[in-house]
Amino acid sequence: MPYVVILFPSTHYAIRAEKMAKGSGFTVKLIPVPRHLSSDCGVCLRCSSDQKEPLECLLQQEGIKIEGIHFLSD
Amino acid sequence: MIYFDNAATSWPKPPEVKEAMVRFMDEVGANPGRSGHRLSIEAARILYEAREALSKLFNVKDPSRIVFTLNATESINLALKGLLRTGDHVLTSSMEHNSVMRPLRELEKRGVTLHIVPCSPQGELDPEEVKREIRSQTKMIVLNHASNVTGTLLPVPEIGKIARDHGILFFVDAAQTAGAYPIDMESDGIDLLAFTGHKSLYGPQGTGGLAIGEKVKIQDLTPLKQGGTGSRSEFEEQPDFLPDRYESGTPNAVGIAGLLAGVSFVMKKGVAFVRQYETQLIGKLTEGLQEVPGILLYGPQNPAEKMATLSFNLKNLAPSEVASRLEDESGILCRPGLHCAPSVHKTIGTFPEGTVRFSLGCFNTLEEIHKVLETIDRIARRKN
Known part of the structure; x- marks a missing residue:
C-alpha cells in the first residue's frame, strides 16, 4: 500500500501537526523517521496518499514548517 | 503551619501537579524528541501541550515561541545576554531583582550602557521618566512586572506602548505575576517575557521559560547553550529554528509535566x-x-x-x-x-x-x- 510521510524540522512541529491533523479529521500516525530519508532521531507523520494534498494545505495554513514529503510503500 | x-x-501545589509528575515517572519516563518510540512521543506530547497552554495564557500565537528553561533567572540571562551587544543602551528600573541586575551589571562590563530609572519610595515608576531617557542607541527596556519585595505593579502596558512607539524591545520579568495577574504579550506590547513555573503557575521548581514575541529576530538572539536537540543530528551546528535553538540537552520533562498540570489548574480557575x-x-x-x-x-x-x-x-x-x-x-x-x-x-x-x-x-x-x-x-x- 502506498503512503506518504511528512518530515518536520523537529519533534515540536510533528506533534503540533499531528494534533492539527487529528483535530481536522485526518487519519494520521506519528512514526520514527525512516533511516533512508533522514539521519534525524525524531518522528514524522504518516498518512494515506489521498490525504497528502489537503493535509499539506492545512499544515501550511497553520504555519507549520515542513521539511519534506515522501511517497513510500509497504 | x-x-x-x-x-x-508557591506551596502547597495543587494535587494534580504531583499526580502528573508521578504519572510521568511511572508511565512515560522517556526522553522527548529523541526517538520515535511511543514513550518518547508521549513525553514530547507533554512538552507540546505545556507550550500550547502557556502560549494561550500569555497570548502568543505560535507555541514554538515558548522556550523552556530552568527558571526565570535562566530566561532573563538568555534574553539579555543573547540580544545585547557592546554599544547598546538599556533602560531598567530601580525595582529590579538581582536576577535582572546581575546580568545587566555583567553586560555593563562587556560594553553595554545601563541606565537605571529611579522609582518612588513606594516602588512606582513614572513612564515619562523612562521616555525621557531613551536615546538613539537604546535597544531594550527591561522591567519587573511586579516587585518581589513590595508587590508594586509596574506600568507594563504604558512602557510597552513607549517601547513600541520608539521601536525598542520590551523585556518583562514576570516571575511575580505569571498566573496571578493577566498578561497579554500582544496588547501589553511585550517582546520578551521571562516566567517561572514554580510560583503562581504552581509547577515544580526547576521549570520556567521565555516567551519570545514576533518582533524578536531569532538570528539576533544567541543561545546560552549549544548541544543535542534530537533534531538536525547530522550537523554539528546548533539548529536555527524554534524551540530547538534554545533547548539543548535533555529537558526537565517530569517537571514540565507538573508545570502543565499547574498551568491547567490556573487556567481552569x-x-x-x-x-x-x-x-x-x-x-x-x-x-x-x-x-x-x-x-x-x-x-x-x-x-x-x-x-x-x-x-x-x-x-x-x-x-x-x-x-x-x-x-x-x-x-x-x-x-x-x-x-x-x-x-x-x-x-x-x-x-x-x-x-x-x-x-x-x-x-x-x-x-x-x-x-x-x-x-x-x-x-x-x-x-x-
Whole structure:
C-alpha cells in the first residue's frame, strides 16, 4: 500500500501537526523517521496518499514548517 | 503551619501537579524528541501541550515561541545576554531583582550602557521618566512586572506602548505575576517575557521559560547553550529554528509535566479569579497591619496597585527576629532580609536591614490572615 510521510524540522512541529491533523479529521500516525530519508532521531507523520494534498494545505495554513514529503510503500 | 512565602515559591501545589509528575515517572519516563518510540512521543506530547497552554495564557500565537528553561533567572540571562551587544543602551528600573541586575551589571562590563530609572519610595515608576531617557542607541527596556519585595505593579502596558512607539524591545520579568495577574504579550506590547513555573503557575521548581514575541529576530538572539536537540543530528551546528535553538540537552520533562498540570489548574480557575481572590486577601492583611502599633509598611497600600506581597518592619525589632518569632509562636513562615533585591531596598529606604515579607498564594485563607494579624499584634505590643 502506498503512503506518504511528512518530515518536520523537529519533534515540536510533528506533534503540533499531528494534533492539527487529528483535530481536522485526518487519519494520521506519528512514526520514527525512516533511516533512508533522514539521519534525524525524531518522528514524522504518516498518512494515506489521498490525504497528502489537503493535509499539506492545512499544515501550511497553520504555519507549520515542513521539511519534506515522501511517497513510500509497504 | 501558615505558609506566607509564596513569592519565593508557591506551596502547597495543587494535587494534580504531583499526580502528573508521578504519572510521568511511572508511565512515560522517556526522553522527548529523541526517538520515535511511543514513550518518547508521549513525553514530547507533554512538552507540546505545556507550550500550547502557556502560549494561550500569555497570548502568543505560535507555541514554538515558548522556550523552556530552568527558571526565570535562566530566561532573563538568555534574553539579555543573547540580544545585547557592546554599544547598546538599556533602560531598567530601580525595582529590579538581582536576577535582572546581575546580568545587566555583567553586560555593563562587556560594553553595554545601563541606565537605571529611579522609582518612588513606594516602588512606582513614572513612564515619562523612562521616555525621557531613551536615546538613539537604546535597544531594550527591561522591567519587573511586579516587585518581589513590595508587590508594586509596574506600568507594563504604558512602557510597552513607549517601547513600541520608539521601536525598542520590551523585556518583562514576570516571575511575580505569571498566573496571578493577566498578561497579554500582544496588547501589553511585550517582546520578551521571562516566567517561572514554580510560583503562581504552581509547577515544580526547576521549570520556567521565555516567551519570545514576533518582533524578536531569532538570528539576533544567541543561545546560552549549544548541544543535542534530537533534531538536525547530522550537523554539528546548533539548529536555527524554534524551540530547538534554545533547548539543548535533555529537558526537565517530569517537571514540565507538573508545570502543565499547574498551568491547567490556573487556567481552569481563571487568572482573573485568582487575581480577585488574592487582591481581597492582601487588602484584608494590609488593613489589619495598619492597626498594629509601631509598624512600618512599605509599598502601595491600595491592593489594586500591587500583587499579594507586602513588606513591613516593626520598630526596634530586626526583620529576622520578627520572622523567627512568627514561626516559633504561630508556625508562620515568611521571608526576612533583602530578598535578593538590594536596589529595591535602597529605593524604599530599607537597605541594608531589609524587611519582613509576607507573600500570599491562592491556597491562603482569611482565617490564616486573622491568625497572622493576631500574632503580629501580640509581638508588636510586647515589644513596645
